[in-house]
Amino acid sequence: MFLANVLNEPDCQPIKKSYEQWFTFMEENVEFWLPDSEWHTKTHCARVLLLVLLIGNQKGLSDDEMAALAMTAVFHDSRRLDDGIDKGHGSRAAEYYKNYCHEHDLPYDEQTYYITYYHDQDDSLGLSEIKKSPNLNERAILLYQVFKDADALDRFRLGPDGLDVRFLRTEEARQLVDFAKDLLCKSSETNA
Numbered sequence: 255m256f257l258a259n260v261l262n263e264p265d266c267q268p269i270k271k272s273y274e275q276w277f278t279f280m281e282e283n284v285e286f287w288l289p290d291s292e293w294h295t296k297t298h299c300a301r302v303l304l305l306v307l308l309i310g311n312q313k314g315l316s317d318d319e320m321a322a323l324a325m326t327a328v329f330h331d332s333r334r335l336d337d338g339i340d341k342g343h344g345s346r347a348a349e350y351y352k353n354y355c356h357e358h359d360l361p362y363d364e365q366t367y368y369i370t371y372y373h374d375q376d377d378s379l380g381l382s383e384i385k386k387s388p389n390l391n392e393r394a395i396l397l398y399q400v401f402k403d404a405d406a407l408d409r410f411r412l413g414p415d416g417l418d419v420r421f422l423r424t425e426e427a428r429q430l431v432d433f434a435k436d437l438l439c440k441s442s443e444t445n446a
Contacts, residue, residue, distance in 0.1 A: 256300050260440050265433075269307040272320065276303055280328035283354075287333055294331040298408055301437055303327040305430065306404035312426040319397055322366045325351065326401050330370050344374035365394045369401050377402070377423075403427035407434035 256277060261270045277300055288294060306323045315323070333346035348371035355362040368390060372380030380402075384394050403424050409416035422428050 256297070257304060257437075257441060260304070260437060265308065266304070269304075269311050272324065273304055273307055276307075276324040276328055283358075284328050284332050286331070287335065288337070291334065291337055293337045293411060294334050297441060298411065299328055299331055301408045301434075301441055302330070302404050304437065305407050305427075305434060306401055308430060308433075309400050309404055309424060309426045313396075313400065313424070315397075315400075318363075319365075319393065322363045322369070323397055323401055323404075325363065325366045326369045326373070326397075327404065329354075329366075330373050330401075330405065339374075341374055345371050347371075364389050365397055368394060369398050372398070373401060373405060399423040400427075407431065408438070410435050410438045 257273075260266060261273060266273070280296060280299060280303070284296075286294075286296060303324060306327050307320060310320045310323050329347050329351040331343065331347065333350050334340050334343045348367050351370055352362060352367055354360070364387070368380075368384050368387065372383055380398055381395060384390050384398055387394075400423075403422050404427070406417055406422060407427060407430055417431070417434075419428060419431055422431075
């Protein structure tokens with residue numbers, strides 16, 4: 255199991271089973287267009303999955319909210335065309351998620367769709383689109399912020415200055431900065 259060395263740490267115990275289930279789902283079901291990507295791999299998505307579950311657990315999110323965040327984590331970078339900015343990969347991944355749910359008779363969640371769709375956009379656009387949706391509420395905004403923070407925490411893979419902590423949206427994410435650095439090192443050791 256990827257990150258097994260980290261999952262046994264006390265802070266990860268509350269989310270270990272959920273992480274293992276979602277990681278297995280991603281490994282067995284989610285197809286990535288850039289499997290040889292340098293920065294946007296299943297490994298990256300696995301770290302984001304762990305981080306989003308940790309933040310969600312610390313915030314006391316419901317099981318449904320945690321599932322929405324986990325589904326976003328496993329699909330969010332699956333439809334990249336390149337390792338650059340690739341604006342639009344979020345919308346492609348959101349459509350992939352939506353179609354996947356319909357084709358496999360899985361419950362479709364509009365929050366997951368919106369968070370995935372706008373995760374590669376500026377917050378002003380993502381938040382305004384979520385607020386415009388008649389089916390979403392303030393909780394969707396919170397989930398969007400939690401996901402964006404979890405994804406940002408894995409920016410250390412881009413280099414030691416890959417993350418500007420001033421842009422983190424939640425206090426829980428700010429408290430996980432050192433953990434995220436350590437997570438990257440431990441996941442690199444696992445893949446070596």
